[in-house]
Amino acid sequence: MNDNVISATGLIKSWRGRRVLDNVDIDLVRGRVTAVLGPSGTGKSTLLRVIAGLENVDSGQVRTADKLLTDGLVLIPPERRNIGLVFQDFALFPHLSAIDNVMFGLVEGSSTMRRELALRQLDSVQMVDKAEAYPHTLSGGEQQRVALARALAPGPDVVLMDEAFSGLDAKLRVELRNTALNALNESGAAVLVVTHDAEEAMFMADELALMVDGKIIQSGPPKDLYLAPQSLASARLLGEVNSWTGPVRDGKLHSPFGSVSIEKAEDNQSATLMVRPEGLILVDNPTGHLDIVETRFLGASIAITVCAVTGETWSSRMPIGSQFRKGMKVDASFTPHLTTTVRSDR
């Protein structure tokens, strides 16, 4: 049994001499949200547009279980792929009202039936009362809801969301993510979310793929990726991380902030130690070898910057109530599951 609605394999595409897709494989599975996370300009949107059929590739395939969609020569046009696409700027049709936007993709049935369906869809995003409004009179969040309803109305097999929440403010973003996730789960479609926001990616995704320079460098459930990044790049994509690279000695990495053992590593081989700030635990010690150079109150925690004798600085998150202040001397320990070592294979 194979629940893959869309399988993309070996996608390669160059744009002005640069590889925007470099051998990308990705599967979209029914009822599951797949997120692609990467910095701006790494080819995430291109991947989405290729899957949508808006662009072709140089080589590689996009296919459903029984049909080839894209392979560099064949290009099934977007209107025959049964996909829904939500754009960063929503791309609502400015000359149509909200309800007409949602009805745009509905072709079957009488106009009353289509209207019913569109209203139901607007209802699921709490936009029924603005059904007759034109897009330019709607707020950003409202436009987003209409755009989502429009994409979901025809009952697509796949929903693609291109930076769909990045145009909204933080509070609205959280609220809409919930709305969207509910609506998407209800639809049972396979979902691909493209974003540069790590929190959004982890929140939305069942399966997360990290993309840098046209390559998917790691994929898996968000938690695995966060806790066990396979590279510094992966680790950084998902959040702030302290790192130190140096040679292995006696099966251990001796950073100025502390030592950890590393498996399967030979002496003098270079390796990188990565510790999430919340995994760097500080202990007040007047003879400690680290200096606190800065503290910042963040609400739920305090951000503390410590400086080692070598001059390198790391950051830590400590719960509020701890009495750390600038100028204090401290020692540090690492929380094991927030600490990773990676050998530099070269």
Next chain:
Amino acid sequence: MRLRLMTLMLAVFSLTACENKQSDGTGASGSDQMLVVFSSRHYDSDYALYDAFEKETGVDVRTIEADGDLLVERLKSDGARSPADVIITVDAGRLWRAEQEGLFAPLQSDILDDAIPAAMRHPDGLWYGLASRARVLVYATDRVEEDQLSGYESLADPVFKGRVCARSSGNIYNISLLAALIDRWGPEKAQDWASSVAANFARDPLGGDTDQIKAVAAGECDVALVNHYYFARLMNDEKDKDIVSSLAVFWPNAGEGVHVNVSGAGVAKNAPNPELAKRFIEFAVSEQPQRFFAELTNEYPAATAVKYDNSALAELGEFKADPISLLKLGENQAEAQRLFDRAGWP
């Protein structure tokens, strides 16, 4: 604001640049005297006339050429400060209009009175004819017998139903002709004539007189109403003379005779140099310039005594000109246009 100022300065700058150029030009010709001619003629003969006058007198001739009515409007608005010395128009109707607007100053000149027949000049010497054109019939010799034609009446003959070509009624040559016919026949008969001619049209009026001649040559129609000088020009042209080889001109000599229209010149009422203007007009009716009109533009010189060399005009032979007072052409002009409009002659 500064932008507008800048452009204004630019405009003024270029204006002075223009004027510099003009004064340079005056300097180059080595004379302080300047004669300004407002003309609605723009023919080779006129340029030859200006050049000859400059050569003869050392006076710098400046011109403005524009269609007759625009010229009248401009002279009117320039009023007392008009730079014009001489006004030349191409049609008696326009001479009449300029006269009505009081744009001419009367001129006393025995030279002019001797050279130009009374019919070709204003009784009070407001203007003098320079050259004339005759309105004639052109027919295809293989399809029309000469004895089928008797005069302008023939165009209205039912025999020629669907066989007549003429240009549009807004054209001044047609208006002047009808103005003359109103005087000759009275308005009712003139109206009938215009209506019958319009009913005989082979096609809607289109293009200029030359186009009517070409249409007869091409067999689109059999008879056309044109000015003699377009026909003569084709006869004199190496490339075009084949067009007229199977055509002939019929002189509507019967009754009052052939309708002749005149180009004339007068001294502007507010002429800065009235003496020079008089000298120019006297020069224009002298032998050499009069020959220019015949030899370069195929017109009939107003100074009837002048002998010229033009094989086409010689071939066309003698004709009997309608002795109508040219003033009538102007007076009847509006009436003529109204008759045309009622006749449905487009």
Next chain:
Amino acid sequence: MKLSSRERWRGVSPAPIGIFAALLCTLPAIALIPMAIADGGSHIGHLIDTQLTSYALNSITIVVMTVIGTLLLGVPTAWLTTRYNFPGRGLLSVALPLPLAMPSYIAAYAWLSMTSNGGPFHDLTNGYMPTVSGVAGAAFVFSICLYPYVYLLSRQAFESRGVNSYEAARTLGSSPIKAFWKVSLPLARPAIMAGMALVVMETLADYGTVDFLGTPTFTVGILRAWISLGDPEAAARLALILLVTTLLVFGGERLSRRGQSVAENGGRSKPLQRVSLSSHTALFAILCCTIPVIFGLIAPVWYLAILALETAPVRSPVDALQGTLLVASLSALIAVAVGLGAAYADRTGGWFANVSVRVAHAGYAVPGAVAALGVIALLAAAQSLIDTVFGSVAPLIAGGGIIALLFAYQARFAAAAIGPCESALARIPFTMDRAARSLGASRWAVIRRIHVPLALGGIVTAALLVFVEVMKELPATMILRPLDFETLAVSAHHFASDERLTQAALPSLLLIMLGLPIMILVSWMMSRQQKESAFDE
């Protein structure tokens, strides 16, 4: 000191600039009003009884046919060249606007001559090709000469707007054709209408073409009332009727669009992905895009070139060339200043400034000869005013002269500059104005340091378009020009009106040759602008 001047600028409302532009563009038309209500005009009744209906009908028929023609030639070619890839696309997209360099009266001379008996097209098709004449012929000539307005503006719309909307429609199950009809076309409607407006106004204002092709229109009626019937009052009334009708039509169109804003959100546009066409469809596309260029430019130019080569010129065209360059470039400069000022007033001023700027557009619909008449009347009035004030030392401003000429050009063509300036400024978000003002820039500094550099493409386009228009202008030039001043359009007209097409060929050809590189530049500037605005990621 410096601060105070800044303060002063902050306090100044931009509305006067808009009003200035509006006055400049409408004064000649306004000058017609006292004329229209003066005594006289007795011939109106006669005209209504006889020809006026047929004039009006001819005008309407020609306008409708020309609208259809320019839409058919302009919109599909714009769509094909922006959204698809086929051999020759780049060349064709630059070549398609070029017929704008061809004055329609010259195209009319050439086409009538080519298709009438003895002409090359007539002989080539054994006389089956109908002669370009009458209502259909005029519509044909206007279509092939004026479609570039529609092409240029809709191309701009297709490139910059609705790319996302088009793709959204595709993902919602629309075929390319359906997405074009239901989304891209409605989104481009304001741009297409703007192009249409220019086409309609030029068609209505034309005299030379319709007169030559033997189809008297309303404008011919105006000139006949004035010239043949000697009734300028009647002419002024008819001109005002024409003007008001035109304004009503376009006002109505604008009104019908109220409530739906067609501005796309965000404004982020992606670099266009052109779809490659298969060989059959590519051939079709090439054909579609070549035909307008052949009809509008290549065929007439080729014919004129042959005529010009066969004929020795009787007068050197150098003076006329210089004259054309002088007035066209000066007018272009002034028009840009006016256009920018008006667009700026429209951007930052209140409703009054906005209305003024809308009114300024109307100048375009006034036939050239009528505008010239208005300018003359206006200058005469001004002259008598300053004469009474200053007496005999008063400077001579009435009648012709370069200032009167430039004024008449502005009255007619400043509107052509306001449009591009407006859309160039519209692309600059207001946040930039505010950012600049918050950094201490005066209103003027915002224009100079933010607007001008960012809108340069649009400004240059405006200047070039006005250059081309002025270069082609005929009636106002003829009557208002200074002594011994000649332009190519005037020379060409003189020869053509004397039915010496062979002599008219050389100045006509020079006119077109002068216009060609400018139109190429316009075309190039416009597509470069698009690329710039599409630059992201």
